[in-house]
Amino acid sequence: MPLAKSTVEHIKGLAQRYPSRQSAIIPALWAVQHEQGYVTKEAMAEIAEHLGLPSSLIEATSSFYSMFLTKPEGRHDVVICVNAPCMLRGADEMAAYLQRTLGVRDGQTTSDGAITWHSTIECLGACGGAPMMQVDHRFEENLTEERIDAIIERLRQPVAAGGGAALPAAEPAKRKTAPKRVRTQN
Amino acid sequence: MPVKPVLTKDFATENLEQLKVYERAGGYAGFKKALEMQPDELVELVKKSGLRGRGGAGFPTGNKWSFLPKGVYPRYLVCNADESEPGCFKDRYLIEKSPHQVLEGILIASYAIGSNLAFIYIRGEYLPQHDALETAIAEARQAGYIGKNVLGKGYDIDVILHRGAGAYICGEETALLTSLEGYRGEPRLKPPFPAIKGLYGKPTIMNNVETVCNLPHIVLNGADWFKAIGTPTGSGTRLWCVSGHVNRPGNYEMENGTPIRELIEGQGGGVWKNRKLKAFQPGGASMMVLLPEHLDVGLDFDAIQKAGSLAGAGAMVVMDETTCMVDAARRYVKFFSHESCGKCTPCREGTFWMANLFDRFEAGDAKPGDIDLLLDIGYSIDGRSFCPLGDASTWFPRSVIKFFRDEFQQHISEKGCPFKKPVEEAVA
Numbered sequence: 266m267p268l269a270k271s272t273v274e275h276i277k278g279l280a281q282r283y284p285s286r287q288s289a290i291i292p293a294l295w296a297v298q299h300e301q302g303y304v305t306k307e308a309m310a311e312i313a314e315h316l317g318l319p320s321s322l323i324e325a326t327s328s329f330y331s332m333f334l335t336k337p338e339g340r341h342d343v344v345i346c347v348n349a350p351c352m353l354r355g356a357d358e359m360a361a362y363l364q365r366t367l368g369v370r371d372g373q374t375t376s377d378g379a380i381t382w383h384s385t386i387e388c389l390g391a392c393g394g395a396p397m398m399q400v401d402h403r404f405e406e407n408l409t410e411e412r413i414d415a416i417i418e419r420l421r422q423p424v425a426a427g428g429g430a431a432l433p434a435a436e437p438a439k440r441k442t443a444p445k446r447v448r449t450q451n
Numbered sequence: 452m453p454v455k456p457v458l459t460k461d462f463a464t465e466n467l468e469q470l471k472v473y474e475r476a477g478g479y480a481g482f483k484k485a486l487e488m489q490p491d492e493l494v495e496l497v498k499k500s501g502l503r504g505r506g507g508a509g510f511p512t513g514n515k516w517s518f519l520p521k522g523v524y525p526r527y528l529v530c531n532a533d534e535s536e537p538g539c540f541k542d543r544y545l546i547e548k549s550p551h552q553v554l555e556g557i558l559i560a561s562y563a564i565g566s567n568l569a570f571i572y573i574r575g576e577y578l579p580q581h582d583a584l585e586t587a588i589a590e591a592r593q594a595g596y597i598g599k600n601v602l603g604k605g606y607d608i609d610v611i612l613h614r615g616a617g618a619y620i621c622g623e624e625t626a627l628l629t630s631l632e633g634y635r636g637e638p639r640l641k642p643p644f645p646a647i648k649g650l651y652g653k654p655t656i657m658n659n660v661e662t663v664c665n666l667p668h669i670v671l672n673g674a675d676w677f678k679a680i681g682t683p684t685g686s687g688t689r690l691w692c693v694s695g696h697v698n699r700p701g702n703y704e705m706e707n708g709t710p711i712r713e714l715i716e717g718q719g720g721g722v723w724k725n726r727k728l729k730a731f732q733p734g735g736a737s738m739m740v741l742l743p744e745h746l747d748v749g750l751d752f753d754a755i756q757k758a759g760s761l762a763g764a765g766a767m768v769v770m771d772e773t774t775c776m777v778d779a780a781r782r783y784v785k786f787f788s789h790e791s792c793g794k795c796t797p798c799r800e801g802t803f804w805m806a807n808l809f810d811r812f813e814a815g816d817a818k819p820g821d822i823d824l825l826l827d828i829g830y831s832i833d834g835r836s837f838c839p840l841g842d843a844s845t846w847f848p849r850s851v852i853k854f855f856r857d858e859f860q861q862h863i864s865e866k867g868c869p870f871k872k873p874v875e876e877a878v879a
Contacts, residue, residue, distance in 0.1 A: 282611065284525075284568070290633040291615070295614060322633075329792075330616035330617050331616070331617035331618065348736070349768065350766075352779070353694070353770060354700075386786045387619065387786065387790065388537035390542075392700070393692060393693065395694060402578040
């Protein structure tokens, strides 16, 4: 699927913004993921063309960073941290509960396509509110089983016309295409 | 010692993230004053203030600035907002509460070092914080703090906000620069240090978010004022991120030199559930464990180092008596194994094998020689890896073996984790 015209314009602008157009690779990958939800080889070839760089360079960079997805995932992205500070406050129990509630294993997507969840050992920077998870990049802190239930119920609501059901009204529209992360292996 | 907030003094003000509110609280007065000074005067001022880098290493900021080679341009200022150290969430807090304070600090630093282009490298996971900075930059540009001929003083400055994409290693300064240049975020050899040859091969200064946040206050109030706060070798305050088994986890700004006890038992509300303190870890995932006997050590780079650990990036992870130290170390080791960039063998292979061994301990499959094998791997990584990520991956597990070797033994003799059943019933 070719990139939208606005994305292409954005990428071309990025190339002008930095002292070196190579610096535009990561922002360009983000722009593609914003638009398409994940980054395909074809999209990387397009980035390469617009930046005037070999596509091998785009792929080399892209594959280093865990947040660039190579295939589509669920509409919502749920990441729960199980590093030590979160573990101390019961993250393992919350991750187990999340797995039971969603009925799919770590790294998988629910059958209705609503949620992809995974645990991560990469600290997400909310140890003060542990146990925590990130839902479409928003912090959900001080988790309990009841809070997880409420969040999941919200995410499971069918997509209303014009935006994701999980988004509060105040959320800017662009968040509905919030970039997602690739799962990590623990 | 009473807490004298510097960075967080206005954080109770509503809507501080908005430029108008920030200005009403005295915001950008530091930058305006800085523009009246000569850049060299600013470097001297910061040197005299004794400000040390808040990113982890504690290197004197003014000294770092003065390493720039004379007459070589362009130069770049890079603000490291790639906060990813497990246990740390202070930069996130500083950005959320007052993005303009961060920006003002960046502008002062850029002017002081003679840079006309500054970068903020923010970790990919911090999307709302990225957006907060983006808004702040737009507001500052509109108000004339960023752009050509800033406030009519003939100084040009532009700020580029650059978002990372999930690599802990990019918090290491040379890896961050490599990443900012669009490559895989692998560290580079030092020397040449970034101040000589950094971003795009040009002189580059990298400062942490918290470090730059101090600058407006130092410029406004002077070096002597700043030096009067804290300890002789550790001026100012620091933001400490308290997490783990305390009643009130969160960010607390503490004057340097304040006893750790005041942070954990005072601000943090003490160990939760009326349990006893077993251990705590200052600095973040990398740093060595300390014991209750260290509670009276001061919150200060030098004091914590003397006690056998490092203040690092200002985390304070508190562990109560029910904590399995083996499992805590296992999480950190798995983190380092996951985040190793793979460039050098000791780190890539060593962290992998350490993680494997720790899994064996937790699963009850460890053999008597495995404790020494862990230490052996640790020695083979520390001092032999390309960048500090590898070295640091060994510090916490080795310190845990030093102080809690019997717990490792127990995992072997009881063929599994003796802490799997928490003693909650017993104490409740």
